[in-house]
Structure formats: structure tokens, C-alpha cells
Amino acid sequence: MCSRPIPPSLRGKTGKRAAVVDHLRPWRLRPDLAFELTNLGLVCAGCHFTHCASIEAAHAGDAELIAQAKERIGQEW
Secondary structure, three states, rough: OOOOOOOOOOOOOOOOOEEEEEEEEOOOHHHHHHOOHHHHEEEHHHHHHHHHHHHHEEEEEEEEHHHHHHHHHHOOO
């Protein structure tokens, strides 16, 4: 979402720049898409815990609105 590359050395690590797999449509709302590759995105932990969390809270219960908002932010960067 922030368009900063995630260095391979930070994959599988913890911290703000670590890689996190995000579900565009949250798996709790769409368990059928939990392992669907087109529903997954790699984001840094900082974006996951700020942008993604706030989007999911703002559009709670609507998987499609959540996905649209996440994709829109990704395009703005």
C-alpha cells in the first residue's frame, strides 16, 4: 500500500517493515476466499496494522467495500 519494497531479509520477521499477507476480502467475512490467491496481497506490517485495520473497521461487515477501499489506497500510492 505504501509502495515501499519489502526487503527479502524482512520476510517472516516482525517489525513495521516486515511482510504480512493481507486478505482483500477478510477471511472472517468470506471464508470461501481464505486461500484464493487473487484475494491475497503482500503489504508491510505498518500498512497492515494502520490502513487495513482502519478500512476493515470503517466498512465492517461488507467484504466488497473493504476490498474496493484497499485497492483504491494501493492505486493512490
